[in-house]
Amino acid sequence: MHKKIFLTLCFLLFNACSSTVGIKIINQENSNLNKRLDDVPLTIIIYQLKDISKFKESNNADLISQDQILSKDKIDSLRLQLAPKEQTLALEIKDDETPFIGVLVLYTNGTISKIYTSTKDAKGFGKNKLLIFEINKEGIKKL
Numbered sequence: 001m002h003k004k005i006f007l008t009l010c011f012l013l014f015n016a017c018s019s020t021v022g023i024k025i026i027n028q029e030n031s032n033l034n035k036r037l038d039d040v041p042l043t044i045i046i047y048q049l050k051d052i053s054k055f056k057e058s059n060n061a062d063l064i065s066q067d068q069i070l071s072k073d074k075i076d077s078l079r080l081q082l083a084p085k086e087q088t089l090a091l092e093i094k095d096d097e098t099p100f101i102g103v104l105v106l107y108t109n110g111t112i113s114k115i116y117t118s119t120k121d122a123k124g125f126g127k128n129k130l131l132i133f134e135i136n137k138e139g140i141k142k143l
Contacts (some may be wrong), residue, residue, distance in 0.1 A: 022125075023091065024131070026135065041083045043081055049101065095129070115133065
């Protein structure tokens, strides 16, 4: 009986502590073809957000040129390029410091795709959780 109580308390203690959430991006083959049908790198912007409402409502073009429209909701952002058939662990964050993630993908043909999620939706256990996003020619999705 005491062993069950101890294990339950340990489980609650580990879940109460903040977790590290990794943001993994996977770029599929032929996701970003230029006019000559060359597979070229994507530009990706990852936003760390306190609240998701302004990101959802924002025009994609405004997010690219002036991310100040997110005002106090934006904690930080990271802009990177990812080659075709590559994947990267773009960043690691504390889930209690960053409640939401927004990802904006810029394609060569001018198309923009965006997605957002809560860091609480990360898969994994304990301190090692992952949010995995996959990019293909149709857009970005969370796995």
